[in-house]
Amino acid sequence: MLNEKGPILLACNHPNSFLDGVILDTIFEQPLYSLARGDVFKNPAANKFLTRLHLLPVYRTSEGVENLSSNYETFDECLRIFRQDGIVIIFSEGRCINEWHLRPLKKGTARLTMAAWGSEIPLRVLPVGINYSSFRRFGKNLFINFGTFINSNEVDLTLPEGTRYQAFNQLLEDQLGQLVFEIDKKDKEKQRRLLQLSPSTTEWIFFFIPAMLGLLIHAPMYLPVKYLTLSWTRHNDHYDSVVTALLLFLYPAYLVALSIIAYSFTKSPLSFLIILVAPLMAWAYVRLKPQLDR
Template sequence: MLYYLVRPIARLGTYIFFRKIYFANEDRIPRNKSVILAINHPTGFMEPIIMAVLLSKPLHFLVRGDFFSKKIYGSLLRALHMIPIFRMRDTTGFSGVKSNFSTFEACYAGLKEGKIIMIFPEGRTELEKRLRPLQRGLVRIAFGTLERYPDLEDLYVVPVGVNFTDGEQARSEVMINFGEPLSTRTFYRTGAAAEGDALLEALATAMAKNIVIVEDAADDELAETLLTLDRNERQEKIFPVIAADEACLWREKAIATRINELPVAEKEDLKIKASAYQKALKAAGVNDRALAKSQKSGVGELLFLILGCLPAWIGRAFCFLPAQLAQYIKAKRVRRLEYKLPVWAGVSWGMFLVYYLLWLLIAGLSGQWLILLIAVCLGGLGYFGLYYFEYYAHWSNVRRFQRLPSAQQAALKQQRESLRPFTQ
């Protein structure tokens, strides 16, 4: 019950928190079959939230067992379809890992019933553009289900790639792509270790096809510069927020592959150019988007900025308190980068839920239900304000670029053009 109550709130929050989500090829999930979704894990728990609110069917997840240490937390998490999985490094030893036997049994039974179970086969979360070695827990569950239910027609493992344009910031973009399902029956014969290894190898290959991978961490900064250039060249529509489009993912994968395959000398030269360009942008007080879209403002844009200013500020003022509290908790209470974005999202949604419950209480006690309607409208202005201030920031950025001396503008454009061939 709690899962279905929380889901619409999380869905609304997801639509607001991200500028764009590319959610492609969900139809590759076999219908009315036993399915495991194998997904990479770049953030603490943002991926399961997005998947739960966007998938058409209910989703069950395996999560770290130490989150269930307190009874009340365990009850809440189970009500949200979360299943504990214990790792040696998260427990006091083998006693905690023994609890996994009941977890495996729950997974076997759930898969037999046709439930979708999501697993993070990397076994840990790292905010990076890489796929870590897959752990054998997935094999244990997949093969164990077929062993427990030999008459089960098949069990499918669907590889899923989740890619954040910025895994630390709100109002970024997410690219999620579902790969072709793998038939576990194709690999399972006797449950031998070699069969499990073959399944993991095939799965790793399939997952990698849907993930933007920069093989060497030393190339991360270069990759981000080139990917940013490409993103700023796009002319994507703001709405709908959810789009079943995979073209952006393939563009970013192509850029990452090009970086991975560059000869060392050429790559080092490119890094020098990219670094020099970033330093020049910083010195000029502008960002790359100003160069990508530096046309002069039209009458329509100026009217939008003038007429939208007051509503945007009213919306921002109304949302200020819960938004700032969430920002504070994210900045001061969360240390690991991988958890900043999901904690920020979760706390934001919780704060706004409490905020609106207070407005509901005020309206109820006063008997003036118009108060609640006004609060909802002001929240809508807050959402409008997100787009307004993003647009204003870009407009201001372009204006700063246009005020630069002509020679400095030309030099920046020349530096940018020297990098563009590597993004095409």
């Protein structure tokens, strides 16, 4: 599945902001393009940076009616990508919400699919369910479920436009409903049953000491990032994405700083092994740490 060639539209749920697209782009062999909320493209520098990351803007009415015409340009770009056998990610629910629940599907996926099929592009639509064990902890368990391809012969293309959209969305919703976990945030027992992967006794024996060292080494960097991000994202669902972006830049600098501090005390070149050993200790901690949100 991960080696499939386009033209493919990955129709996904959207539980965790930019992290959803980043993860899919990481695991697929072919580079992916992803549709993203348009308001983050308003800054020219951000627009240039995000475009280089293969992100394409989609505007909602709440982001300015004057921007809606730009969606036609984005859809035209998607069709160009499909003609070159590319793969595009679309989040069929529209808005991102941290939850284990499939929300009603918007028309965007159906509209883009019908435009491709109407242009005689042999597009295949692949439903993808993305499920996280946590929206606040790092080192989370991730369950990505793939459905079966939806092809043009499964929808009567002679139907009126609105009826075609409804027929397509029903096919997509039927599959996504089986791929996306349905868990109430208060149902801790179901969360443990579906999302938790308990470490074995052997893992506890081998990883406990490295894990505790990893906790001590990384806490001075991670905790400020965590609480600062919580204050920034108190009213939205972008916590994981912001933390990931910050750590991507701060963690290498933190490891170098630790190595320099250690060297200043020991005068030993072995101090720079911290750059290699500390991530392994962090990995050991991830194996044993709590996996679910409180």
